[in-house]
Amino acid sequence: MQIKKCENFCSDSAVDSLLLLMSEEDCGELSSLPSQLSNLIPTIKELISRKDFTGKKGKLFRLSLFDSNIKNLYLIGLGKSEKINLNLIRDSLAWGFRTIGRDRNKNVAVILDRFKKCGKLSFALGEAAGICGYVFDKYKTKDENYEPFSLSEICSDLYEPEEFEKGLKVASAQVYSREIANEPGCAVWPETLAEKAESLAKEYNLECEIWDENKLKSERMGALLAVGSGSKNPPRLIHLTYKPANATKKIAFVGKGITFDSGGLDIKPDNFMLTMKGDKTGACNVLGIMKGVAELKLNVEVHGFLSAAENMPSGSSYRPDDIITARNGKTIEINNTDAEGRLVLADALCVASELKPDVIIDMATLTGACAVALGKWRAGLFCNDDELANKILKSSDNSGESYWRMPLEDEHIAETLKSKFADLTNCGERYGGAIFAALFLKEFVGEKISWAHMDIAGVDFNDKEYGVYSKGASAFGVRTCLDYVMNL
DSSP, X not given: OEEEEOSOXXXXXXXXXXXXXXXXXXXXXGGGSOGGGXXXXXXXXXXXXXXSOOOOXXXXXXXXXXXXXXXXXXXXXXXXXGGOOHHHHHHHHHHHHHHHHHTTOSXXXXXXXXXXXXXXXXXXXXXXXXXXXXXXXXXXXXXXXXOOOOOOEEEESOOOHHHHHHHHHHHHHHHHHHHHHTSOTTTOOHHHHHHHHXXXXXXXXXXXXXXXXXXXXXXXXXXXXXXXTTSSSOOEEEEEEEOOTTOSOEEEEEEEEEEEEOOTTSOOOHHHHTTGGGGGHHHHHHHHHHHHHHXXXXXXXXXXXXXXXXXXXXXXXXXXXXXXXXXXXXXXXXXXXXXXXXXXXXXXXXXXXXXXXXXXXXXXXXXXXXXXXHOSSOEEEEESOHHHHHHHXXXXXXXXXXXXXXXXXXXXXXXXXXXXXXXXXXXXXXXXXXHHHHHHHHTTSOTTOEEEEEEOTTTSEESSOBTTBOSEEOOTTHHHHHHHHHTO
């Protein structure tokens, strides 16, 4: 996506489209619009008088223009002025650009200077530009009527090159994660994730270490091995390292990488198995974060761990009632093979803790209970450190990805972690399932390490487009985590 700065859209060179963001108040008082739109004011006034467009939030109106150097006018409503913020601007830009590109426009002019009070507009413009055109359609046959996304140039009255490029890089990280997460289980398995990590390491000069099934055995990774035991595709632990010369902090990200989750011997019903290709989203997000950190050249040492396995039923699968031993020596009684994500994370959290980082953040499509509690548009955040939680929630506000901090202390739920035959059991009762899973993970985090767990079940996959999100994998969490690292 190319960008250039323009001052007067109605007199500069011709453009295919003009995108104008308007509040309800703008529609009531057109004098608030920029003076360079004077040629279009009568047209916009007529649309408003006919109530074709009123500035209501979530409304988009397109008008083809004649006798103008602008071919198409796109109006997007922002709602009430007092509720306009950077996230709404970013979402509206992404929606507008997506629509404009699909309508076969090659370029767009957009007026942003009037929203300067909202904050980092050039950064948000870069994010919207980098995300807007993404769609996962590589497996669809393209006929002669196929119209690819055509938008390739943006002209704006507000453009800070460095901030725009940062936004593009953050968007690129999210798109990269989406592309892998959208792939079906027949195309991506643990070894594939390892290959993608090696390719990423080569491109960005990262360190990359892969533990195959033999190394996993020698390294006492009993929980990860158990989950992968039923598949012909063996598990992998993948470790990427970004280490600048004068790093100020050491951060570790850990991602759940279940490349397909059938539930194992406790097999899922057929309708619950759909979209389980997305159970690797946490690991895909870690790949995206590592790409973003490297491209942004941040002054923080960052480690990315992908704990990858395929959870399948077979004669070699781990079973209910099995007792397995994790890397830190804790024994776990298995009472549900479909509670596998916490097992692969357990071993990876042990390895990450051995590095003694300042912070560990894990992310996983972990529990249906979290999705039931918070819905499809908000993730759960569990944290053992108030300061870390507040920083992540601040980054959440910056990125527009919504989290809700959940309780991590519950003596009654903690009591259900205990097993009669082992140190822990891997699954508790139905109620409080997300808290149980977080308390389970806490058992594998090293002492005195600040740790956060992001339960992204429910937000990892979109049934429909909205804001910066296309259908399919969302890569929810990538932009929040990158914002967190950027602000250390």
